[in-house]
Amino acid sequence: MLADLVGTLESWSRTVIIAHVTPDADALGSMFALAKVFGNGDDGRVATVSLPESSLSQRLGFLHEWAKVPVAQVEDFAHADGFVVVDTAKKPRCNLPAELPEDWDSGRRIVNIDHHASNTGFGWINWVVGDASSSAELVYRLLKFWEKRIDPLVASLLYAGIHTDTSGFSLPNTSESALSAAAELVGKGADVVELGERLERSQQLSEFKLLRTIYANTRLTADGRIAYSTADYQEIAEAGCTAADIDDQVSVPRSLQGTRLAMLFTEGVRGKTRINFRGEAGVPVLELAKGFGGGGHTAAAGAIIEGIPSEVVARVLPEAEAYLNRTRKLKIEN
Ligand SMILES: [Mn+2]
Known part of the structure; x- marks a missing residue:
């Protein structure tokens, strides 16, 4: 090769x-x-x-x-x-x-x-x-x-x-x-x-402002096993950032203790929401991302869906929770 x-x-x-x-x-x-x-x-x-x-x-x-x-x-x-x-x-x-x-x-x-x-x-x-x-x-x-x-x-x-x-x-x-x-x-x-x-250790002030928004928007669900956050187009622009600056901010919800699945929903391009999925403690996320037309790695994947973050969150959260429950059951069965 x-x-x-x-x-x-x-x-x-x-x-x-x-x-x-x-x-x-x-x-x-x-x-x-x-x-x-x-x-x-x-x-x-x-x-x-x-x-x-x-x-x-x-x-x-x-x-x-x-x-x-x-x-x-x-x-x-x-x-x-x-x-x-x-x-x-x-x-x-x-x-x-x-x-x-x-x-x-x-x-x-x-x-x-x-x-x-x-x-x-x-x-x-x-x-x-x-x-x-x-x-x-x-x-x-x-x-x-x-x-x-x-x-x-x-x-x-x-x-x-x-x-x-x-x-x-x-x-x-x-x-x-x-x-x-x-x-x-x-x-x-x-x-x-x-x-x-x-x-x-070289955050621009604009990136720092975006992180502040992502911390403030972080929510927990599924008994704390799912942590997610959002930043819509206006919030990204108000921080002084663009789609190019959205990179690893999913590390914010991911950093919470007990998280098995972390997600970040960002509208870097108006009307399109990018989702970053991260699995912790051996939870694979690639199949979940593929279900939304995405791809990536076993424990770090992404997808882009039409719609603003609030709409996409409402659509993805129930599926993510069901997926996590299924994955947990699979693990217990094995
Ligand atoms: Mn790479």
Whole structure:
């Protein structure tokens, strides 16, 4: 698999690297690291990254300032030999400029590198490892196999992805291989302290205001086993945030003791509600998210539903509670 993947990448001189909409640090770190290594100028290869304007959150903007990789223009898509898509479970979730034609890939090859269990295998090569901690861990394994030099900047970009997707090395995906990869990246110069500061202790006032709303809107149901919160379009705008700034705020309801299922309902785009589902204590949430047309990982998934948060909450809560009861029963039966 990796030999085929490297062979394909080596046959290209121009590529565009793509990740998912509302990119998190794993999506950005994986994309930027791969772009730095592929397009390092030594052999004339060029890599650009798909990063449409306003899709970068305020908090993660620093990763692009560090990486300084060129953003793909429409003509870069037109002239690419092939595409690499990272951290993206299905093709429609690719974060692409609005002005691209519907068949932007026009039959050219896509290399799909991902750790989402729900990945649809839309690539020509699909390297999907559902139990990998992060796409950054996979990109690290790829660069090692490819025998590429990993400088301190690339190490930092990849470390950021592993750090974030394991929630600071605290989720069940914090595997031995995740920790080994992180340790090796530290050995290659990843700046743990600066990344900790930027990722964990650099809230903009606007993000802080949004968190205040999310704390205030947090509710408990199902005897405290379900915790959820909401932020509607106006509340997000009043905080000074946009859809790009909604990332891991589901950690607020999730942080309550006794929570088995945490949900965050946000209206980043008017009239559409994004739901983040998180399972605690071994509760899987992927099936629940799929029931609403979503996808993701076993314990962290998402979906987008038409309607404002209050409507969507009324629709989703009864199903979520029934699902949780079913899941609990299954566990007892087993
Ligand atoms: Mn990821």
